[in-house]
Amino acid sequence: MKSAADPAPRRLAVIGAGAWGTALALQALRAGNDVALWVRTAEGAARLQGENRNPRLPGAALTGLRITHAAEDALAGATIAVLAVPLQHLRATLGALPPLPPAVLVSKGVETGTLCLPIEVLRARAPTLPAAVLSGPNFAHEVAAGLPAAAVVASDDAGLRAEACERLGTGAFRLYPGSDPTGVQLCGAAKNVVAIAAGAAMGAGLGENARAALVSRALAEIARLVAALGGRVETASGLSGLGDLLLTCTGTSSRNFRLGHALGQGSTPAEALAASSGVAEGAATAPALVARARAAGVELPVCEAVVAVLAGALSVPAAVTRLLERPRREE
Ligand SMILES: NC(=O)c1ccc[n+]([C@@H]2O[C@H](COP(=O)([O-])OP(=O)(O)OC[C@H]3O[C@@H](n4cnc5c(N)ncnc54)[C@H](O)[C@@H]3O)[C@@H](O)[C@H]2O)c1
Ligand SMILES: O=P(O)(O)OC[C@H](O)CO
Incomplete structure (x- = not known):
């Protein structure tokens, strides 16, 4: 039972409700966060709320997630934002969001035209925001199911990489801090x-x-x-x-x-x-x-x-x- 001394769960926002964003939102919930999952379209958010499942993640129930299309709601009070949109859409998505808390980027790729890596795309919007990348051998459906997996969380910011490992990791999802983003x-x-x-x-x-x-x-x-x-x-x-x-x-x-x-x-x-x-x-x-x-x-x-x-x-x-x-x- 929760005692009066237990701290309130810290807020974490996941931006992007594809397979990986949804799996990480479930993982953050397991790790004890209060999690908001931002969905790109209002119709998409309504469907996820109504059906309590993401068609990209068969079998995973979304119980406990706050699902929303309103970016301000998703980010209000959040102390970490996990950015989980496909890399080629990251720049446009960031342009439509309110100011972000320290960010963990989980997209993998190089942007067409600019040749930017994920953190470089973020830098154009938020030049000094603490940022980390989470990457490793992780199929979303296995992480969503709670099967054992590991990844690295790399950042130049030692505080952020430690906090992100603690906020997103569990016994089964083993996160290693790294310093080579x-x-x-x-x-x-x-x-x-x-x-x-x-x-x-x-x-x-x-x-x-x-x-x-x-x-x-x-x-x-x-x-x-x-x-x-x-x-x-x-x-x-x-x-x-x-x-x-x-x-x-x-x-x-x-x-x-x-x-x-x-x-x-x-x-x-x-x-x-x-x-x-x-x-x-x-x-x-x-x-x-x-x-x-x-x-x-x-x-x-x-x-x-x-x-x-x-x-x-x-x-x-x-x-x-x-x-x-x-x-x-x-x-
Ligand atoms: N799926 C995995 O197992 C996995 C694991 C690790 C990393 N990743 C990485 O995570 C990122 C997201 O992949 P995913 O598997 O969650 O994607 P997905 O294929 O499951 O979903 C695509 C997402 O892109 C969104 N989208 C489509 N058009 C868009 C637009 N114009 N603007 C913004 N968003 C748009 C869709 O709404 C959907 O949420 C990718 O960079 C991928 O490499 C995926
Ligand atoms: O389905 P893929 O090829 O995008 O791979 C998913 C993850 O990146 C595996 O770590």
Whole structure:
């Protein structure tokens, strides 16, 4: 029973009610927060309130969440905002929100055109707001179900990363504080592109050996990119790098893997994108990631192959041939 001495639960707002925002809202509730979940449209909010379930998360009841379309209500009194909209919509969403409390960004990707990472998109709106990124091998439906999982919460702000780990973590959802937000964001963006490549390899029937080789070489290119852009090489072998590559390049729940699989089986990019359910962030991120890497003088052969396939400039078999014919260097 709650005693008079128990502090009131602290408020936390989740902005975005896709699969991941909803799963994290449920997770924040389990961790003891008073949670508001902001839904983009009034119709969407009414549907979630009425049905007490999110169609993107079969089986997860939303009991206990305050679901609202009013951003002022969602953010009133909140001491942390979890920003969970797809990266390509983050800038527009932020532009329509009232002032934010310290933010935890959970989108993975690089913005088209600006080539910004999530925290850089936030900086355009709130230049000095404390910000963290949460990333790791996390399928939303498993986190929503309370199954064991881990992620890193990385920030330059030691107070925020500690608070976010405490406010969003539980025994089953193990959050590690980290101090390399640049590396974590690059790993989270790149793994979605690599998952498209892995899916394509499997869809084309190239076999398990080919996938393992592809993912290992992709890990090397991610580590080079992280180092070139000021992150730490070790981050690539952590939860946001190797951990998420393992999940997304092998788990058939991955939308990015499924998109690649369809390409490998012979769908055109337009057909594969039209058939994909939810947001496969790797598709929009691939050209932006490659452009950002090129600007830093870094070559990303696997990601560049994905860009060419998605643009319809190269078939999956031709992309494989191109990768196999590259001059060999020492590993
Ligand atoms: N689903 C996962 O398992 C998972 C896990 C970790 C990270 N992520 C990341 O979280 C982010 C959100 O993914 P998700 O899986 O929750 O998305 P989703 O595919 O479940 O839902 C898409 C969301 O985007 C919203 N949306 C559509 N058009 C919009 C617009 N114009 N402006 C603003 N919002 C719009 C929809 O309302 C919906 O809430 C992505 O960056 C993804 O990479 C997802
Ligand atoms: O379904 P995907 O490919 O967007 O992957 C979801 C998460 O990013 C996995 O960590």
